[in-house]
Amino acid sequence: MEHITLLIGIVIITALVFDFTNGFHDTANAMATTISTGALRPKTAVAMSAVLNLVGAFLSVEVAKTISGGIVDESGIQPEVIFAGLVGAIVWNLLTWLVGLPSSSSHALYGGLIGATLFSAGSSAVHVDVVMMKVLIPAVAAPLVAGLAAMAATRLTYRLTEKRDERDTAKGYRAGQIASAALVSLAHGTNDAQKTMGVMTLALITGGVLDPDAGPPFWVITSAGVAIALGTYLGGWRIIRTMGKGLTDIQPPQGFSAQTGAATVILASSHLGFGLSTTQVCSGAIMGSGLGRKGGVVRWSTATRMFIAWGLTLPAAGLVAGAAALLAGQGDWGVTAVAVLALAAGFAIWKKSRRQPVDHTNVNTPDIPAQRTSGSEGLQDEPAGVVTAAVQAVSPPPAGPAAAQVSGQATDRSEPAGTSEPADKPADKPADKPANKPADKAAAV
Numbered sequence: 001m002e003h004i005t006l007l008i009g010i011v012i013i014t015a016l017v018f019d020f021t022n023g024f025h026d027t028a029n030a031m032a033t034t035i036s037t038g039a040l041r042p043k044t045a046v047a048m049s050a051v052l053n054l055v056g057a058f059l060s061v062e063v064a065k066t067i068s069g070g071i072v073d074e075s076g077i078q079p080e081v082i083f084a085g086l087v088g089a090i091v092w093n094l095l096t097w098l099v100g101l102p103s104s105s106s107h108a109l110y111g112g113l114i115g116a117t118l119f120s121a122g123s124s125a126v127h128v129d130v131v132m133m134k135v136l137i138p139a140v141a142a143p144l145v146a147g148l149a150a151m152a153a154t155r156l157t158y159r160l161t162e163k164r165d166e167r168d169t170a171k172g173y174r175a176g177q178i179a180s181a182a183l184v185s186l187a188h189g190t191n192d193a194q195k196t197m198g199v200m201t202l203a204l205i206t207g208g209v210l211d212p213d214a215g216p217p218f219w220v221i222t223s224a225g226v227a228i229a230l231g232t233y234l235g236g237w238r239i240i241r242t243m244g245k246g247l248t249d250i251q252p253p254q255g256f257s258a259q260t261g262a263a264t265v266i267l268a269s270s271h272l273g274f275g276l277s278t279t280q281v282c283s284g285a286i287m288g289s290g291l292g293r294k295g296g297v298v299r300w301s302t303a304t305r306m307f308i309a310w311g312l313t314l315p316a317a318g319l320v321a322g323a324a325a326l327l328a329g330q331g332d333w334g335v336t337a338v339a340v341l342a343l344a345a346g347f348a349i350w351k352k353s354r355r356q357p358v359d360h361t362n363v364n365t366p367d368i369p370a371q372r373t374s375g376s377e378g379l380q381d382e383p384a385g386v387v388t389a390a391v392q393a394v395s396p397p398p399a400g401p402a403a404a405q406v407s408g409q410a411t412d413r414s415e416p417a418g419t420s421e422p423a424d425k426p427a428d429k430p431a432d433k434p435a436n437k438p439a440d441k442a443a444a445v
Helices: 007-037 041-056 064-067 079-098 104-119 128-160 166-206 218-234 237-245 252-272 278-292 300-328 332-353 401-416 424-444
Strands: 371-375 378-382
Touching: 007 104, 007 166, 007 218, 007 237, 007 252, 007 278, 007 300, 007 371, 079 104, 079 128, 079 237, 079 300, 079 332, 104 166, 104 218, 104 278, 104 300, 128 218, 128 252, 128 278, 166 278, 218 278, 218 300, 252 278, 252 378, 278 300, 278 371, 332 424, 378 401
Parallel strands: none
Antiparallel strands: 371 378
């Protein structure tokens, strides 16, 4: 094996950085509902997910082969092109993490590689048929399949337990949520960790270190698995909070059905070599679970924003990567400039995130601004980030203490300042008037 050059080393390190961002960006896919329902404590949940992502990285290499020898022509590109593609994917991941948007890390990577290749080597270096069959078609089909599977599983689950008291089944379903979340984490490792393996292998092939069509070496598999596990343990708390609000009000039976359906689709796609988006699959499964529960409501306004973000991911990451590729193609100074700009962008995004930090201590707290959500009664205020409360709700919404609390909050919002002690005022007024009136009469006399 030939000596790894400095440029290839930079590409490999950048690929591991992307893998790290992929880990904390996609933690919500497996653990958002589990954390929000209280089935697991936040740090315990992300620790379990990190371990299973690491294990999943060793189970298959089919997706890695798709990326290293399928999407682009490795003979027509140079390592700096792969570097530019990774920069585009990382920047998009960090931007969407900053705003708590559950976009696709997978499509950010695909868009980055395709954009950098188009700008540097032309359209002939992109295998359009592979992109269509193993990226674009699964991107459309997988969320639909996962959604239909979760909807059917949710309806079956509620039918089987319709005569049982909800409190009797809640504990079992919470345990099922933990098991299904573990399965999603394992499936995530078999799919997303391999994408970084494929990029690292592609860099080694373009640099002449590995033969064409070679599979990822063991050290590549290990390092990619460790990087995504560390990112998962860090926890993408902003995106967990967003998915915690969710596309629907998820109860434990729905969470179990959605996660099981999503894990099945992801594992099947990994076996077939389809590099689909786990974010899109899990989101589709959540929407399906919302449609599967009688009286369940899907927040289509939130879903629409996510659909728009998914559509922008490929071109946005591609444009950033294309610009980086043009600059990196100028020589060593261009590669250095791209690296410096990427570090500056990452630091600026991190500094901005510190103004309103979100971590395991406040991921479930409703202290972020309310959203305007379209419901059956029109636009109404929806408290942000409270799946913990929503999990305990049934449809139609209960008219008990929860409704009274909401009514009380509405009264508080409409009450003008300075009226926090209304009981004192009636007492004060009668006390003042009798005392003053006799004095006024005496003065008149």
